Amino acid sequence: MDIIIVMCIGIIIGNFIKFKQTKIINEKIQLISTIALIFAMGVNIGSKENFVDELASLGITSFIFFIIPTILSIFVVYFLTKRFMDGQKEKGE
Amino acid sequence: MVIYTVSALIIGLLVGIAHINNSVLALLTSNTDLILYILMFSVGISIGMQDDVLTKIKQYNIKIFIIPLGIIVASFAAGFICSLLTGIPYSYSTAITSGMGWYSLSGATISKLVNAELGSIAFLSNLMREIFSFFIIPFIALRFNYYTCIAPAGATSEDTTLPMMLKYTNEHTVVLSVLNGIICSFFVPILISLCLSL
Numbered sequence A: 001m002d003i004i005i006v007m008c009i010g011i012i013i014g015n016f017i018k019f020k021q022t023k024i025i026n027e028k029i030q031l032i033s034t035i036a037l038i039f040a041m042g043v044n045i046g047s048k049e050n051f052v053d054e055l056a057s058l059g060i061t062s063f064i065f066f067i068i069p070t071i072l073s074i075f076v077v078y079f080l081t082k083r084f085m086d087g088q089k090e091k092g093e
Numbered sequence B: 001m002v003i004y005t006v007s008a009l010i011i012g013l014l015v016g017i018a019h020i021n022n023s024v025l026a027l028l029t030s031n032t033d034l035i036l037y038i039l040m041f042s043v044g045i046s047i048g049m050q051d052d053v054l055t056k057i058k059q060y061n062i063k064i065f066i067i068p069l070g071i072i073v074a075s076f077a078a079g080f081i082c083s084l085l086t087g088i089p090y091s092y093s094t095a096i097t098s099g100m101g102w103y104s105l106s107g108a109t110i111s112k113l114v115n116a117e118l119g120s121i122a123f124l125s126n127l128m129r130e131i132f133s134f135f136i137i138p139f140i141a142l143r144f145n146y147y148t149c150i151a152p153a154g155a156t157s158e159d160t161t162l163p164m165m166l167k168y169t170n171e172h173t174v175v176l177s178v179l180n181g182i183i184c185s186f187f188v189p190i191l192i193s194l195c196l197s198l
Helices: A002-016 A020-046 A051-084 B002-017 B023-030 B032-048 B053-060 B062-086 B090-097 B103-113 B116-143 B147-158 B162-168 B171-196
Strands: none
Touching (some): A002 B171, A020 B002, A020 B023, A020 B032, A020 B103, A020 B116, A051 B002, A051 B090, A051 B116, A051 B147, B002 B116, B032 B103, B032 B171, B053 B062, B053 B171, B062 B090, B062 B147, B062 B171, B090 B103, B090 B116, B090 B171, B103 B116, B116 B162, B147 B162, B147 B171
16 A cells, blocks of 8 residues: 555656656656566566476466456457447448 | 566576675665655656646546546456466456556566565566557457557557557547556556555
8 A cells, every 4th residue: 555655645746747857857767666676576586496497387377367358358348438439430441 | 668677587587596696686675665665656756747637538528437447347357367267366366467568567566565476477467468469459450449459558558559559540549548548557556556455
């Protein structure tokens, strides 16, 4: 829950910032902090003794976590937009 | 962004496998809480700095929430299905699918809040979702409808996959795509946090 509070404080402050320079600096901060966290995650996984053995199962699990939400999102959004939004025939025709 | 984060993951893995240890690494790995807070604060500033979001929401009325709502509900439901298939507790699996394609944030956050293994699943699965979107958008535009092109892109529909929207859909869908990305991006950290507290 802490992270939501921190993010909301950021949203409030962000509302008052109008300088383009700040946006550029903010994007760099995001990139650096993301890279640092992903790197730390890599170090943590890599230092596990049985990491190489677990690699295949990690890949299969990741695939399941990718394909199901993606396909389900496509069908749910298709159903909702066809049912509730105008111009449902809008496609390459 | 993809190159940087994937490189960071690979280098991190190699450092971990080699069991390299020094003061800089120790400083980094022991301060991930602080880094996560900085990231979340920065994400908040990005959202807060978005111009005219409320005006656009009023202009497009309540219907603009249909697509993000569909994506969020589908991703959340998919988390339960994935939990059944993999045996991962549903609070974790729904948190992973709540990434909605934002692989960097979901991977980093779940890695910090749960563990590195689940963080890497979140990272890889959401990265696959983003890459898959590039290939599937033209097919969806042809076979389904333009609006549905936004679905696989999820939270990335305002930035990385936007060029595909520009190329294969129309102006109206591109605007909805940007708004969908902003709404989904806003909800990703909130949903991850809420799912983990289930």
